[in-house]
Amino acid sequence: MAGGREAGAKARGRVGARAIASPATAAAAPRDAAADREFSDREFFGREFSDRAGRNPYPLLARLAAALGAMLAQEVEDRRATLFLPVGFAIGIALYLGAATEPSPYAGPVAFVVFLGLALAARARPFAFHALALAATLAAGFGVASLQVQRIAHPVLAAPLAGVTVSGTVEQAELRPRGSRIVLKVTGFDRPPKLAPQRVRIALASSSPPPVGAHVSVRADLAAPPGPAYPGGFDFGRAAWFEGIGATGYAVGKWRETPAPAPPDLRLAFATWLEASRQAIAARIRAVLPGEAGGVAVALVTGIRGQVPEPLEEAMRISGLSHILSISGLHMALVATTVFFLARALLALWPGLALRRPIKAWAAVPALAAASYYLLLSGAEVATQRSYVMTLLVLCGVMLGRPALTLHTLALAALIVLTLAPWAILDPGAQMSFAATLALVVAYERGGRRLIAAGAGRVPWYASGPARWLAALALTSLAAGLATAPYAAYHFQRLAPLSLLANLAATPLVSFVIMPAGLLGTLAMPFGWEAPAFRLMGWGIDAMNAVAREVAALPGADGGVRAMPLASLALITFAFLAACLLRTRLALAAAVFAAAALWPIAAARPLDVLIDAQARTVAVRGPDGQLALMGDRRKGLAERFSAEQWLSAEGLRGKGGFEAPASSSKSAAPPRDAAELPAGSAAPGAVTARCDALGCVLPARDGRLVAYPLDRAALADDCRRAAMVLTRFKAPADCAAEMVQLDRAGEGAGTAFLFEPDGSWRRIDARPPDGTRPWLPGFSRGMH
Known part of the structure; x- marks a missing residue:
């Protein structure tokens, strides 16, 4: 034992001496190529910053530069740099998608070749190499997005x-x-x-x-x-x-x-x-499970969600269980894991195979086949593709005897998905799927592994296996919920504050009853014995639906939030990535990004006038700060899709809509000798429109009037009294009001206006002008 300790001490001494050796001594010592590369990445990376810091006339900046270099060197040594490859790739895609005009299809590939060549030439200087490699990754994402969009370009109908x-x-x-x-x-x-x-x-x-x-x-x-x-x-x-x-x-x-x-x-x-095949399986399921349970079972097995009742879907959204209806990582993992353990158990029945052959690797083959069939059966959406790629990499790791559920696996899966479908970065499901998976892998690496590991000997009840399993389940739900919350707030203007409670109750049902029973029922279909398995699945679905409804009915379950600016979501994403991918004190940048994300939210100004895409419905923000409606007819405006979207953007989901009691109206608009339009703000006492056969009028936030004439005869009066006139008719030449021409296929549709302090109105288009981007109708018209 003493000899072992002495040898270890000598080894540590040699390592320490090597770390502080001079460049001449290091060059004289014989080392292999891998050791030279490791030594260069760790020491020369930091030395590059130290040399620059030594020439810096400001001591504080010099120390900061040296510390930054040391932390970057440590991140590189820990192989964290490769984790930022999909981040740079995604940023390149975002730069392409956000360009004001359609870029040249050669810009991205040419930039990639240039930066890659410069990176290879700068291999001797680690900082320059990694910076140029990141630039090459951005250019690769930009170029791939451009080429993929050109590949799928197609015409769009120009006129209704x-x-x-x-x-x-x-x-x-x-x-x-x-x-x-x-x-x-x-x-x-x-x-x-x-x-x-x-x-x-x-x-x-x-x-x-x-x-x-x-x-x-x-x-x-x-x-x-x-x-x-x-x-x-x-x-x-x-x-x-x-x-x-x-x-x-x-x-x-x-x-x-x-x-x-x-x-x-x-x-x-x-x-x-x-x-x-999908429809046949769906019909067999509905034959065993009619009604609500059958619709959910069909959605989980085949991805066909059309028969899930809307009230149930809403309850699952409010309770935070809607991810169960969208086939993604949870479902793919459960299918592959169930088949894997079933195949391994069957192979273990033969001792000769179990002792002499790699049955663990063999069991991964049917699991991969099941995952592939499930991908095709479920419709192969982006979230399902990401789940399939992750499952494929994990199973390949099992076959090769290597750990595969790592951050590097997720990074590779992200690169593959973004290469095949660069526009996946715009998809809410893909964003939430990757965010949840990243949070789960990081939570497992930084504490979940120790939590799940079994203890030795007798342990108290709070450290027992079931207690640890429940704690791991809570950690999983909490990590995934926190990771996806910003994206749910941005895309859907809602949070599910009680999702942890709902997932703790529903996840065991999904993991141990619903999905295994659904898999067994599907496998038993060719033999005609699917009914018992699907009945068990239906029991689990009924219990899960009950959980969703009970949690959704609790006070405060539906948390509506105002629409978040895109800049805030981007900064929150950078904060999330920094916290998850960095190990040194550079991870403190997450706090900086998170704090910066608050500024666009605080600086955001609510829009004052909103016009829907069909130019049939208008919302005006009144003196009380609330929106009120007017449109091309007297009733039913609040039930229109655009009105629901505007209400959601206000963070008023589930709080009554635009309708206001007729007795609460205190309109400042002059009456047009007609009854009130029963569509106004959600708050009691809010302003509602005054309408007659000629049109409607609403006061804006500063008290000026916004008019929506339905008859040409009202134009003269509206031009005299209103500050803005939204009309389908040709504007009079002498009209003093701000005229906005409305046309279902014209410039007035789908726009908004913001009231400026100087009394002017600033127009904001929901889309760029025609011809600027490939997914707009104008691009196809310009191409042809």
Whole structure:
């Protein structure tokens, strides 16, 4: 033992001597290439900062530079630099997507080659090498996004079409709570537009959509996919563009099957087979589990969510359980893990195999096959793709005998997903999925591993296995909930403050009852014995639904927040990444980013006038600071989709909407000799519009009037009395008011206005002007 300690001391002495050796001594000592590289990364990185600090005439800055160099050297030595590759790649994608005009398709690739060459030339100077490598990563993300967008570029319908007959092959068909919806690969129009979209999405009133693969004709009203409901809101048109949709609309007649002009290609034939499999599985599940439980079971097994009742979905959103309905990491992991342990248990029944063969690696093969089939069966959404890539890497690590559930695995998965679909950084599901996974891996590495590890000998009850398991479950729910909260607040203007309680109650049901029973039921389908497993799954779903409703009914369960600026979300993301990926005191940058994120929130000014994408509904912020509505008709404005979005952006979700009691109205607007419009602010005593057959008037925050004339005869009076007139009619040449021309396909639709202190109005477009970005209709018009 003494000899071992002496040898260890000598070894430590040699290591210490090597760390402080002079450059001449270090060069003379024989070392292998790996040791030289490690020595250079650790010592020369810090020396580069130290040399610069020594030449700095300011001692404080010199010490700060030296400390920064030491911390950066430590991060590099701990292999943390590679974790920032997907971060730089994502920033490059964001720079492309946020460009004011469409960049040159060669800008990103050329910049990548230049920075990569400079990085390779600067290998002798670690700081320059890593800085240039980061720049090359940004350029790679920029270039990949540009090339991928050019690859999928397609035309968008330029002007609305009413009563047009469109023919095409059904690529997707889904049931909805009310009716159904199909996506057609267009083969023709009876009145072809100038730029015909290649794919259209049409809502049907019927709950019996045509099957996938059928060629149909249907008469419909079509328009370009709608933009955001307000500047900074979720852009539905952008999401549709990235899905290849060039027009959306509603059927005004029944669909009928027609002969296809050509046989389907292999991709469509495979999609037809896969969709038929999904629908067949869904029908078998609904035969065993009718009603609400069946709809949830179908969503969990096949990804078809159309039969989940809207009240239940809302309860799950409020309680923080909506992630269970979206197939992602939890579901993929449970499927792969269940198959893995079942296969391993079956292989262990043969002692010869268990003792002489790597059955653990063999069991990963059927688990990977099950995960691959589940990916296809569930529709392969972005969150599911990320989960599948993570599962694939973990199972490959099991096959190779290496630990795979690490931050480097997540970084590789992020790079793969962003390369295949760069626009995934815009998807709320992908953002929340990656954030939750990162938080869970970091929580496990920094404390969860010790929490889950079994203790030796007798332990008190609070350290027993069940107690540790419950603590680990609470830690998992807390970490995932905190990581996804900023993204839920930004995209949905809501928080789920009681999600920890709901997840603690529901996660055991999902992990041990619902998903294993669903998997067993699916495997038993070919043998006709799926009913017992799906009944057990239905029992678990009923219990989970009860948890969702009970938690959603608790006071304070639905936490609405005002819309968050994009700059705040970006700064919060940087704070989150710094806290998770850095190990040295550089992680304190997280506090700096988090504090900086508060400034855009505090500086944000609420919009004063909002116009929906169809130019049919207008909201005006009154003297009390609340929004009130007026529009092209007298009733039902508050139930419109745009009004719901505006209400959500105000943080007033679930607090009554725009409707106000008629007796509480104290309108400052002059009456038009007609009754009040029953649509006003959510708060008692708020202002409501005064309307008559000629139009409506609302007072703005400073008391000036905003008019919405419905008849040309009201223009003269509105031009004289109002500060702003929103109209579909041609403005008089002598109108003293600010005129905003409204047109469903024109410049007034989907815009907003902000009242400036000098009395002027500043216009803010929900979208950039036509022709600037590839996912806007103008890009397709400009291309052709």
